[in-house]
Every structure is written in C-alpha cells, then in structure tokens.
Amino acid sequence: MSLRAWKQRLSRWQKCGLLGLLLTVGIGLPARAQSALVTIDVQNVPLAEALRQLEAQTGIRLVYAQRLIAHQRSSCRYQGDRIEEALACLLQGTSLRARRIRAGQYVLVATRASRRSWGPATGLLSGFVLDAQTGEVLPGAHVYLPDLRRGAITNAAGYFALPTLARAFYRVRVSYLGYAALDTILWAGGEPQTLWLQPVTLGIGVVRIDASRLPLEEQAATTGTFTLPVPYLERLPSFPGEQDLFQVLQWLPGVQRSGEVSGGLLVQGGTPDQNLYLLDGAPIYHPWHAFSLISTFQTETFKGIRLYQGAFPASHGGRLSAVLEAEMRDGNREQPRTLLGLSPLSARFIIESPITQGSSFMMAGRRSYLDQLIGREHPVEDENGRRDTLRTGYYFYDVSAKLAYRPGVRHRLSLSYYEGGDDLDLRLPFDFSLDFSSWLRPADLFFEVDQRWGNRLISFRYQYLPTRRFFVSTVAYLSGYRAREAFFVKPTGSAAVASRYTVHLEDVGVRVEANHYATLTHETQLGVQLVRRTFRSTLNARVQRAPRAVDTLVQRSRQQALEATLYAQHVWRPTTRWEGQVGLRLSRFEALAVEWEPRLSMRYSLSPDQVVLRISIGRYVQYLHQLRDRFSYVYDVVSTRWIPAGAGVRPAVAWQGATELEARPHPWLTLRTQLYYRRQRYTLLPQDVYQTKDGLEGPGIETGVLLGQYTPAQARAFGIEALVRIDRDPWQLWVSYRGGRSLNRAPALGEQRDRPARFDVPKALNAFIRYTRSRWEVMLAGELRSGYPTTVPVARYELSDPLEPDPISYLYRPDINNGRLPPYWRVDARVAYRFGWLGARWEVELYVYNLFNHRNVIDRRYEPTPTGVRVIDRRGLPLLPLLELQMEL
Incomplete structure (x- = not known):
C-alpha cells in the first residue's frame, strides 16, 4: 500500500472517530441532564414561571397549551435528580400531569376534571362575511375548508358556523359571485371572525364575474334554488332599461x-x-x-x-x-x-x-x-x-x-x-x-x-x-x-x-x-x-x-x-x-x-x-x-x-x-x-x-x-x-x-x-x-x-x-x-x-x-x-x- 493510500485511510479513521465522539457526547447530554441535581423552592408563583425555571436547570423541553396554565400558580420545594418527581411537585394541585413523549421532552395534559372545568377540547369556527367596500353583510356567501371538504353558507345576517372542529388552524376559502375569493388561515376556537370580500372590478364600473365558487357538494340541497348577488343580476337583460x-x-x-x-x-x-x-x-x-x-x-x-x-x-x-x-x-x-x-x-x-x-x-x-x-x-x-x-x-x-x-x-x-x-x-x-x-x-x-x-x-x-x-x-x-x-x-x-x-x-x-x-x-x-x-x-x-x-x-x-x-x-x-x-x-x-x-x-x-x-x-x-x-x-x-x-x-x-x-x-x-x-x-x-x-x-x-x-x-x-x-x-x-x-x-x-x-x-x-x-x-x-x-x-x-x-x-x-x-x-x-x-x-x-x-x-x-x-x-x-x-x- 502506498504512502498516499495510508494517509487517505488515516484521514477517514480520524473523521469517523470525531463523528463517534460527537454522537457519544450528544447521546450523553440528556443523561447528564437527568442525573443533574434539581433544586426548586417556589411559593405561590405563576406556574409558567416555575416551569421555565425547571427547563433552565435541566435542559428539558416542555410542550403545553397556554390556556392550560393560564391563571395557575405553583408552590413546591424539591431537591433531587429525578425530572418526573420535580414535575409532579410543580403540578401538584393544578389538575395537570406530565407525559414523556421522548427523551428530554414532556407534554402537559389536563385530567378529566380539568377538561370539564376549562371547556371542550373541540373548537368552533364562526363569523360574518362582509363587503369590504360598503360594509354590507353578504348572505349566501360560501365558506369552505378545503382540507376537510366541509363548508357552510352564510345566512341572512352574513353569519356562518362550523362547529366541533379540533382546536387548530385551518385553511379557509371564502367566495361569493362577483367578489374576489379570500384564502386565509383561521383558528377554530376563538371569537367570531369578520371576513371581508373585495368586489372585483375592471375598468370604470364594469363588474367582473369571479368564477371561483363553492364546490357543488356544499351548495343548497333544495332543487330549483337560485342565489344570485345583485351585481350579477344587474347585468342581465331588463326591459325597458329599468333595473327591475x-x-x-x-x-x-x-x-x-x-x-x-x-x-x-x-x-x-x-x-x-x-x-x-x-x-x-x-x-x-x-x-x-x-x-x-x-x-x-x-x-x-x-x-x-x-x-x-x-x-x-x-x-x-x-x-x-x-x-x-x-x-x-x-x-x-x-x-x-x-x-x-x-x-x-x-x-x-x-x-x-x-x-x-x-x-x-x-x-x-x-x-x-x-x-x-x-x-x-x-x-x-x-x-x-x-x-x-x-x-x-x-x-x-x-x-x-x-x-x-x-x-x-x-x-x-x-x-x-x-x-x-x-x-x-x-x-x-x-x-x-x-x-x-x-x-x-x-x-x-x-x-x-x-x-x-x-x-x-x-x-x-x-x-x-x-x-x-x-x-x-x-x-x-x-x-x-x-x-x-x-x-x-x-x-x-x-x-x-x-x-x-x-x-x-x-x-x-x-x-x-x-x-x-x-x-x-x-x-x-x-x-x-x-x-x-x-x-x-x-x-x-x-x-x-x-x-x-x-x-x-x-x-x-x-x-x-x-x-x-x-x-x-x-x-x-x-x-x-x-x-x-x-x-x-x-x-x-x-x-x-x-x-x-x-x-x-x-x-x-x-x-x-x-x-x-x-x-x-x-x-x-x-x-x-x-x-x-x-x-x-x-x-x-x-x-x-x-x-x-x-x-x-x-x-x-x-x-x-x-x-x-x-x-x-x-x-x-x-x-x-x-x-x-x-x-x-x-x-x-x-x-x-x-x-x-x-x-x-x-x-x-x-x-x-x-x-x-x-x-x-x-x-x-x-x-x-x-x-x-x-x-x-x-x-x-x-x-x-x-x-x-x-x-x-x-x-x-x-x-x-x-x-x-x-x-x-x-x-x-x-x-x-x-x-x-x-x-x-x-x-x-x-x-x-x-x-x-x-x-x-x-x-x-x-x-x-x-x-x-x-x-x-x-x-x-x-x-x-x-x-x-x-x-x-x-x-x-x-x-x-x-x-x-x-x-x-x-x-x-x-x-x-x-x-x-x-x-x-x-x-x-x-x-x-x-x-x-x-x-x-x-x-x-x-x-x-x-x-x-x-x-x-
């Protein structure tokens, strides 16, 4: 084997050894964090502040919803090297518990009693659809969730409701004939939303007809139903020039x-x-x-x-x-x-x-x-x-x-x-x-x-x-x-x-x-x-x-x-x-x-x-x-x-x-x-x-x-x-x-x-x-x-x-x-x-x-x-x- 080949093999061994050392250190970090001494001494402090102290001492990651810990307080005195015991001490009396999902990562979940007191786990997506130029409500507008293939039609007050959705963000498409379709992302579970649609015009006063409409499977179930906006009706023939x-x-x-x-x-x-x-x-x-x-x-x-x-x-x-x-x-x-x-x-x-x-x-x-x-x-x-x-x-x-x-x-x-x-x-x-x-x-x-x-x-x-x-x-x-x-x-x-x-x-x-x-x-x-x-x-x-x-x-x-x-x-x-x-x-x-x-x-x-x-x-x-x-x-x-x-x-x-x-x-x-x-x-x-x-x-x-x-x-x-x-x-x-x-x-x-x-x-x-x-x-x-x-x-x-x-x-x-x-x-x-x-x-x-x-x-x-x-x-x-x-x- 030539001198050049030995140098190349030695170089590969050095790289592998360095990578192995890094992996060993990386794997060992959580172990050292868990075996580190944890000291907690808090009295009637906000729970969010107590959890941040624990994360700073141990290096672990806590996942939770803000609504679960809002207005919650903690009193705890603990010294030891077990993360689960420290978490249990902090969550004592809060109707919350910690669940380990992987090494160094925990999620906080509510008990059944806590869920009853804080409301349902599902959300409701609702709101009103209005004309962005006039502020008029738009009855018959279409609100559609493409990912779920579900939708709703606004009533006479422009109101819509999509209930029993998981509390999450959803892609929403709002459309109405004669208006530009609105694509947005909304959270299911908040207050009623106000969605504004812009009329689509071309030139001076010429109304364009927006072809984007709600999918057919989300339109009215009754036969012979026609819901047409006024800008569309105004362009149909009418004798004798009257807007009749x-x-x-x-x-x-x-x-x-x-x-x-x-x-x-x-x-x-x-x-x-x-x-x-x-x-x-x-x-x-x-x-x-x-x-x-x-x-x-x-x-x-x-x-x-x-x-x-x-x-x-x-x-x-x-x-x-x-x-x-x-x-x-x-x-x-x-x-x-x-x-x-x-x-x-x-x-x-x-x-x-x-x-x-x-x-x-x-x-x-x-x-x-x-x-x-x-x-x-x-x-x-x-x-x-x-x-x-x-x-x-x-x-x-x-x-x-x-x-x-x-x-x-x-x-x-x-x-x-x-x-x-x-x-x-x-x-x-x-x-x-x-x-x-x-x-x-x-x-x-x-x-x-x-x-x-x-x-x-x-x-x-x-x-x-x-x-x-x-x-x-x-x-x-x-x-x-x-x-x-x-x-x-x-x-x-x-x-x-x-x-x-x-x-x-x-x-x-x-x-x-x-x-x-x-x-x-x-x-x-x-x-x-x-x-x-x-x-x-x-x-x-x-x-x-x-x-x-x-x-x-x-x-x-x-x-x-x-x-x-x-x-x-x-x-x-x-x-x-x-x-x-x-x-x-x-x-x-x-x-x-x-x-x-x-x-x-x-x-x-x-x-x-x-x-x-x-x-x-x-x-x-x-x-x-x-x-x-x-x-x-x-x-x-x-x-x-x-x-x-x-x-x-x-x-x-x-x-x-x-x-x-x-x-x-x-x-x-x-x-x-x-x-x-x-x-x-x-x-x-x-x-x-x-x-x-x-x-x-x-x-x-x-x-x-x-x-x-x-x-x-x-x-x-x-x-x-x-x-x-x-x-x-x-x-x-x-x-x-x-x-x-x-x-x-x-x-x-x-x-x-x-x-x-x-x-x-x-x-x-x-x-x-x-x-x-x-x-x-x-x-x-x-x-x-x-x-x-x-x-x-x-x-x-x-x-x-x-x-x-x-x-x-x-x-x-x-x-x-x-x-x-x-x-x-x-x-x-x-x-x-x-x-x-x-x-x-x-x-x-x-x-x-x-x-x-x-x-x-x-x-x-x-x-x-x-x-x-x-x-x-x-x-x-x-x-x-x-x-x-x-x-x-």
Whole structure:
C-alpha cells in the first residue's frame, strides 16, 4: 500500500472517530441532564414561571397549551435528580400531569376534571362575511375548508358556523359571485371572525364575474334554488332599461311572464298568485306597477336575492309555486354613495351613508314622469264655444328606506320601510279610440276613472347571537295592500253610473327563528310564526237609468283570520357527498283543521366538485285565493281580491317533487337540468270562462257571491328545465330551455279530461350573450316560445227573437283552450358605455326592444258575423329604441 493510500485511510479513521465522539457526547447530554441535581423552592408563583425555571436547570423541553396554565400558580420545594418527581411537585394541585413523549421532552395534559372545568377540547369556527367596500353583510356567501371538504353558507345576517372542529388552524376559502375569493388561515376556537370580500372590478364600473365558487357538494340541497348577488343580476337583460328584478328573473329556467312584457311571474306551471314575495321578511301582495309592466322591486336597492322554484324549505309556506326573498341594502358603512338614474319610464335615486361606526342608512325613490310630459289636464273647446277638461294622468312611485344598527358583533337591528303605488286619473270620451284628434273636444258621453293602488310595509328585525352555536332572528312586520276604484260613466244623455270600490288587506305578523349548529354534520332550525290578516272591502254605487229611476248600492265586507305556524328543519351531512334536509311545517288557519306539510330534500355528489344530484319532495298549502269579479263594470275594474279559506272554500293543496342534476366541468361553465311534477287540488277556476263584463250591476262584493262565480278544480304541471351558463370574461352566455305542460280539470263543469291552463307553454327558449371590454358592453337577447292557448269556436248558430228584426249570432265553443296562438319570438339588443366625468361614474345605455320589428300575436278574439266568424288579432309592441342615463357618486 502506498504512502498516499495510508494517509487517505488515516484521514477517514480520524473523521469517523470525531463523528463517534460527537454522537457519544450528544447521546450523553440528556443523561447528564437527568442525573443533574434539581433544586426548586417556589411559593405561590405563576406556574409558567416555575416551569421555565425547571427547563433552565435541566435542559428539558416542555410542550403545553397556554390556556392550560393560564391563571395557575405553583408552590413546591424539591431537591433531587429525578425530572418526573420535580414535575409532579410543580403540578401538584393544578389538575395537570406530565407525559414523556421522548427523551428530554414532556407534554402537559389536563385530567378529566380539568377538561370539564376549562371547556371542550373541540373548537368552533364562526363569523360574518362582509363587503369590504360598503360594509354590507353578504348572505349566501360560501365558506369552505378545503382540507376537510366541509363548508357552510352564510345566512341572512352574513353569519356562518362550523362547529366541533379540533382546536387548530385551518385553511379557509371564502367566495361569493362577483367578489374576489379570500384564502386565509383561521383558528377554530376563538371569537367570531369578520371576513371581508373585495368586489372585483375592471375598468370604470364594469363588474367582473369571479368564477371561483363553492364546490357543488356544499351548495343548497333544495332543487330549483337560485342565489344570485345583485351585481350579477344587474347585468342581465331588463326591459325597458329599468333595473327591475322581475324582468331579469324571467331569464331563469322555469320562470316566465304572463304577457309580452307585462304580467305576473309564472313559475313551473303555476299562477302569479301562487308566488310568495318577501321584502325583509314581510310579504308584498301586489308587487307590480304600470299594470304589471314593471315590478316594485328595484334590483339596485337589494343586497341579496334568493328564489325557490317549486320546492322550498319548511321555514316558508303559504304558497304553492315559488318563494322570492329580497333583502334591502343596509347602507354603505364606509362612505356615502349616491346614484341617479333616468330611464324611458322613470327617474330614480339611491342614497346610502354611514351614520356612526356601527350604523348606516339607505334611502331610494323612483317616480314615473309620463304625466309630466304629456300633462294631466287638457282644456278643450268646440266650435260652439263649449268647454271641457279631459284628464290623462298616470304615474307610479316607490319609496324605500332602511336603518341598520350593529352595537356589537353579536347584535344587529334593522328597521325597513317601503311604500309604493299607482295613480290613474282619466276623463275621456265614452267612445274613445286611438284617434287622438277625437279626444280633443268636449263630449256629452264620457267616463271618468280614479284608480289608486299600492303597498306599504314596516319591518323590524333583531338578529342575536347568544352563543356561537345559536343564532336567533326575530321579525315583526306590518304589511298592507290598498286599492281604490272611483268610477263614473255617462253612456247616454239621461243615464249615469257612479261607484266607489275599495279593497284593503293588512298583515300583522311576528316570526321567531332559531338555528342551532350542533356539529359539522347536524344543524337544526326551529321557528314559530303568528299572522293576523284583515280583509276589508266597501262598495258605494249609484245607478241612474232615467232622471227619476235611481238605484243605490251600499255594501261592506270584513273578515279576519289568524294563522299560527310551527316549523322545524334538520340538516344532516353524514359525509362530504351526502346531505339530507328534512322538515315539517304545522299550520292552522282560523277554525280549519291543522295542516301538515312535510318537506324532504337530498343532495348527493356524484363527482366531487363537478356533478351533484338533488331530489326534493313535499306538501304545500295555500290559504289565500286571488279572485276578481267577472260580471260588473260598477266595481272591480282593476283590483283583485284575496279570499281566505274557510267554511265555503278549502285551501289549495299540492304535492310536488323534483330531481335536479348540476354539473360544472369547468370553473366558468355550469350545466343544470331539472325534472319536476306537481299535483294540485282545490284550485279555483271560473264557472263561465266566456263571461264578459257587459252589465252595470253585479251580484255584489260579498265573499260568498264572489266564490259562487268559481268552482274547485284539479291541476297538474310537469316538465323539464335546462340551463347552460358561461361566465368567462369578457364573455357571458346564458341559455335556458323549459318544456312541459300545465293542465286543469274542473269535474263540476263536466270535464272528464285535462285541458291546457291559461298560460300553458309546451316549449320555451331564452338566450343572451354579453361582451364586456373596458368601457363598452354589447348584448343580444332573444326569446322563442310556444303561443298561449286560445279557445277556437267550432260552430256558429243563430237565435231569433220575435221582438228583434234580425237573429242574433252566437259561437259554439264546447272545449276550452282547444287552440293555440302562433309561436312568439323576439330579439333585443343593448349597447352601454361607461365613463368618468366631473368626479362621477356615468353610464349611457341604448336598449332596442324587438330589434327585427316582429309584431307577435299576443291575443285573438272571435266575433260572429252574418256570414261567418271574424278573427281579430292583437299584436305586440313594435321596435322601440330606449335610452337610459345613470350617474353614480
């Protein structure tokens, strides 16, 4: 072996020897520490200080939670070389003990008695989700724990709770459509957290749609539920440039309007009166303006919208088709904000501002101005010098306000007010037509109409968090609907009719609801509600057939009904894929029997984050029927009446079920399909569908007389709905399809088979595409659907009267709704430009209604003639360019 090789081997031996020496010393250090003499002499000192002395003397490491030793004190006198004995001396009387986990390392744990006194070992992750710019709470926000694949959705107060978590730090993702997702780390076991989400914007006032959402398996279990934030709804098509909630809801599958651009909402084959509209927890009975052209719900005044189609949880009842929850804005808690808007129909404003650190307010108003443009009164004069004044006054208005106060994290109070109505004042020639030149003259025969109708409500809400597992909400409200119809007509030189008809419905209610967050897998909701309803109607009429032949009619109708409701609902999440929601609603309406309404919904994730299946079934009861008189012109020209169930009429009852499949193959793509079926009993249909208001006097306004014009019937609705939704900046595409039937049958009228309902639409397709880039926005929207049913006569016959010179022709219509109007289709366009000027944000919008000027047939009448039948079609609106201007400070 060479000298060089010996040197290399000696060098390796030296290195190994040095490493062995270091290992020996390292291993021996703990042994020497344990055998070292330990001296402790402390009297009533903080335990943390005594433990630090022991660590300094021995070199050992102690692991413990600060909460275990907080406020603990130690008294100990020890001298020796055993670490375990020294620890036992220090921990004497503290209900703690030391456990050795490895050489030189100990952990302090609590005994069973100590754990009972210091609280559970598990923690609770809870808090509120708020808008970072305005301070508004965000109901429906998603809070998700990616590591556990568990999550929660914030309630109406923006509160969430994830209980029975191990006390540790967790990765948390908070998301809400239209806001940047928040990824953070939170500790389970502390006080409720406040999480702030930032709205994501691009350019000047252009809202981007954030595609990051809660995984599908953590969304609502109830089928047909849509929770959409207001910034998203504001970008959906809305005629005629108004920020109108009901106009945008018709783009959802299963929702349509009963008219071309006006009329009530029809949800899954139901009727407009089968929908419940809630504004800050209080019901709105007539949410329409301009003869159902636009709604009373201004999208900009809300912070959250939730729509239940067909199936809704046990906390809601009293309707059969749908429930719409709208929450007004609390007001900007960070800085004042003002918005002004001018549309073709109305002018509007919104003002919101903080008051103090914990309070804010919002106020909004809207009024139409057509009466100001064309004038309300028109003096006219004929060639003989005779003068008269014609009137063409009409306007609608809305006023809403909200005051919110949050004295602390656990308390929140709000006071909401809304008032809105319509005012119609007409005096026109009796034979008026669209020939406006004929109006501008005095008339011997004329009619006058003074119609006023509207809603008013006050709602007080107190939300309280007594413990982090309990959330209590109390709502007290007063809601009323009033309509007045003053009518005067002079059909001949000697005859005249004058009437004054009023309708008043008032609700006084209170609801207390408590949520208990037991564990991650169990959540319970209990609630009780009491509502006192008052129904009043009056009629004062004077019918003059000749100068000395005068009849008067004075009637009063008043009813009261008390509804008491108790409901319970339990949510069970056994795994990350399964969720079950079972509920029961018990209600009693006056002296009627107790009605039970079971509800069941289930959700199963077929593929995590991509495909989810939902199933819902339940029983629903509606105690109120909406009717109108079908005979007289003296009253009930515009207003409808709500008739309570009682001895003469049973409440409407429906069983309905739905199955829904939702898929998200990409974060920006959502596919949704639903099958539904509803079976309904005790709905009311007219006994004479062809009855016309051709008489001056009617049978009266008594409830029994009105019910005598209707008959109980059966109804069923079934169909399929599909939605394709793409939110990928700068594009947004929305395609919804619905196909199904809505059928009625009245056995009392001799009907043996189902017939199409009034608004039965077998097929409908809605679509729009929107492109947004910087300051510009361009959109195309289209609608294609089947025509509404119509009754086609099958024969014409004549009846002779000896006193009449000519026979009278009649049409024979044995089957109701045996025909159908032509298909309806329309394309709209919208171009918007946003810019900054004078320190404000401006938006100019051009909305072109019916871009191709296709005049759809929206109604068809048949009139007999001496030689046959004449068909009269009423067509829809032509092409209408509409301009809107909006300014925001």
